[in-house]
Amino acid sequence: MTALAARAGAFPAIRGLLVVFGSLSGLALLVGSLPWLSGDDPAQTILRARSAERELDPAVLADIRAEAGIPADPVSGTLSWLAGALRGDFGNSWITGAPVSPSVVQALGISMTLAGCAAAVSLVVGLLVLAPSVWRATGTGEPVGNGAAATGAALAALPEFLIAALLLVVVSVHWGLAPTSGWTGPANIPLPALALGLPAAGVLSRVLASAVDSTLAETWVRTWRATGFRRAVLARALAHRAVAVAVPQLVLLFVGLLGSGIIIETIFAIPGLGATALEGVLAQDLPLVQACVLVLVLLGLALGGLGILAHRAALGSALRTSGMAPSRAATRGGPRWALAAAAVLGAFVLAGLLRDPYAIGLELRLQSPSAAHLFGTDALGRDVLARFGHGALVSIGVSVAVSLLALVLGVLVGTAGTRARAGVADVLNAVPPVLVGVVLVAVTGPSLFSAAVAVAVVTWVPLAVHARTLAAEVRASGFVQAAVIGGAGTGTILVRHLLPSVLPAVTRHALVRIPHNALALAGLGFLGLAGSQDSPEWGAMLSESLDYAEIAPWTVAAPAAGLALLGLVAGLARTRG
Template sequence: MSAPTQERSGRGTAAASGLRGPLTVLASCAGVAFVVGALPWLSGNDPAQTVLRARSAEREADAQALESVRRELDLPSGPVTGTLEWMGGALRGDLGVSWVSGAPVAPSIASALGVSAALAAAAALIALATGLLVVLPGLVRAVRSHRGPGRGADVTGAALASTPDFLLASVLLSVVAVGWGLAPTSGWEGPAHMVLPALALGLPAGGLISRVLAGALSATLAEAWVRTWRAVGCSPAVLALSLLRRTVAVALPQVLLVFAGLMGSSVIVESVFAVPGLGHTALDGVLAQDLPRVQGAVAALVVMGLAVGGAGILLHRALLGPALGSAGLSPAVAAGAPPRSLPALLGGVLVAVVALGLLRDPDAVGLTARLEAPSPAHPLGTDALGRDVWARFGHGALISVGAGVAVSLVALAVGTAVGVCGRRARAGAADVLNALPPVLVGVLVAAVAGPGLGGAMAAVAAVAWIPIAVHARTLATEVRASGFHLAAVAGGAGPVWLARRHLVPSVLPAVSRHALMRIPHNTLALAGLSFLGLGAPHDSPEWGAMLAEGVRYVERAPWVVAVPALGLALLGAVASLVRTRRPER
């Protein structure tokens, strides 16, 4: 092949690669739009009948009334027609009118977007600050002692990340706002109204960020440049700042994912504090089958998710600089032997408590022992129906932990494959789907299949793989910039060999640990769906259902929520302390 022909072939390949990302984004957006547009038909209900019931439950839904509604709102005859008409209007800035109120959708979506963006930004800043504060002692220890960062950040981050946001929101509302009178109880009228909702969202997210930062710090300490800088007598301050920059570079895409996720996943917190945000608007629209409002909210979430995902990629490249293209990186592999004693001890405690709870009856009702404090007969107290909390905790662990592990395994498999197979970091389907909160996806699934734990698991799994994919994509980009990978490419290694011998072994340990970290997070997402009645039945001993049922009694009987919350924290601590080794190449 002649040189001009090779050059033209190279340009064609580069052009095709450049178009792949935008085409993937467009296809993902179109798919989401069609699924949302088909919601009224997927649920098996006539949209006109749904609108009529929302407006006037007493009015008879006869043929004449339904036809009047169709003419008034110009309802589409099917999902394809309706979605195409809406997409054409959206390109012109017209999001249509509400099927329920008849008011234009665009102003309400713009207002809700501003509220959610401000709340998510405040919560993301709290999350980042919390993560850095948790990791900072480990960073100082590593710089001063030339040892690892320790396990304090893992334990603290696990406790924070395993705190249910709706439980924290309820406690802040009842104690700080109502009991102490230090903050407004509801509404959105100024910065003071932002404090408690942002704390409820930001503190658990900060725990997750701290665990990602701790893993990145441990991996960074194993890189060759750290040993070189120490050998030449680099000052501790300079080394600490460089370590922090390198660590934040790996975790920053996750921080921005948190921001994008908080835009829509704050539905429950917004409901607790009556915040008119975008997630709450989308949920209300889905429940009322107000399709234009749902489509407008989802469109705003998707656009924000794409913008934030692209910003994370650009910031990651900017922080690493020339190292991404000069074989200046080594794969992020944590140093040190995996600790076994502490996770084994905590896991043994959790297993023992669960096993003893399985020996007790979880369904025995005792109305004379309602909300009874811990006693010899009921060592962990009773719930609102007088049922033994220890028994329900033990039986619920089989459901909660099993569901969380299953979702995390699916997320690990899909996320690793997507992250490693991407040739370069760019916005794609993951950034589109990341904009959809599990609660909204859960409502969409429930509209088709009805509420239930299986549907809730499918909804959480549909978005749980995205942080894993972004993490794997970030690490794979760095591995491709490493010297050994570039040498293998120069030696003629093929894509399959590179993935099997270099990419997957280098990326899998970190993302496996990330998936372990997210078991409590996924369990909490299932709990949130159960809280809304879309997951496990209300009388189920599943931990999320226990929290949803007990949160109303948190002031009178705190053990009702403390037991499942501590179980989640213990599960998170065990998951965060388990480390994985990289197979030898």
């Protein structure tokens, strides 16, 4: 019996390893198939990179293929690369011929330093946002207030590239307090870390706020308050319990910062792993791209596993002895404030929809706001309010659809397993949406659909991990254990216990992710990957207006304010448990 039990226990672990290996191999094959999917000859790309003036002589191209080791087909090339990667050999760059490993290791060190500093910024700012509400909750038992929720929502809606551009202009150019680009020392760290960390602090504060609200609804909190525990003791216990729920999210945040740093690394010319991977994709330097993706994924898997272990360690024996008592938070939200923000946003969107977003008038270019043009005009004399309104349909509509899909997938995946373990979700979380978008664009061309797919591929992962964490606690509760002993089936437990306990908190998380998804789409639009250049999509508007931010700040303020209002609506609209 013991041997049979050991074999039965080994099957999930073996299955998990096979799933992870299959995911890694699939990603490597996808990257390795890029030239065949896009129809571009990598030999031509290499020739242009080395000498743009040489003619595309077939003999020269054949020599380049032989010299670089370009495979005849993606399957054999990927298998050969994977065989070398298992030995620690990532191959040689197709462009320079130099070994890939040293450059990837150096880029990884830079990205981990930047992501670590950005994570520290997000943690400090997130805790500062929540600290007053948590301290008040120890005395009143009320959920996190609207002020903290609004602050977190506003931070989460700040575009990273916009923060980076403003910091560059103000701090680096005008004040001369920091270098504008490069990675030569500690002076290069603060600006990109702030640009990455401030929006992440908004998302983190909302996840922690949801965890605090759920913790306040648990019976032990009322018992401790009734029996006269000191506020400092209760505050420490609340923080410990809430952080235990949020630890896997903290890990995901760090891994996500590694990937989402592509745009920031590009703006500040930082030779990190994201920027290196992006350059490799654009140059079709496949060994370099495959190595970057593999390192990101392995790091994501390792940290995902550490997040699960940290969650189990924080809760201790309660997960094994039916000692958990999770409860659904009866939140008292700020629907009036959410409705007010939605009304303001809707009014401006409606006003913009009544105007022509494509009418060009060069004689009206860069005019300040007036009665005729409430939001002013852009560099081509187009009405900014009109473009704001029409762009809202794209930016908000697509981000809501992506968030809804992510919620469904996240809850299904997060509640499906009986035991939390690192797997496909952690693999996908480590793949930057920008990199997915670049790959899709290389195959299908720039389009909003490609950008939406790129965001959707990874945006469900934090929701799945959140649902997985909460589901593990619910399964360890006494009422679920009693239901199991009473003969309740898997479906009954899922419908009557898991979903009612998990869905409200994850839904609130999904609401917070709506502006985050809009920002991801805006980032792809900023890079020109989400459609045509004249698109009124808010990311494209920000991209084309940043050059005029100093002389015509209203061109940047309109889409930025729209994202902030969207964040307030999503952050203040709370679901009832």
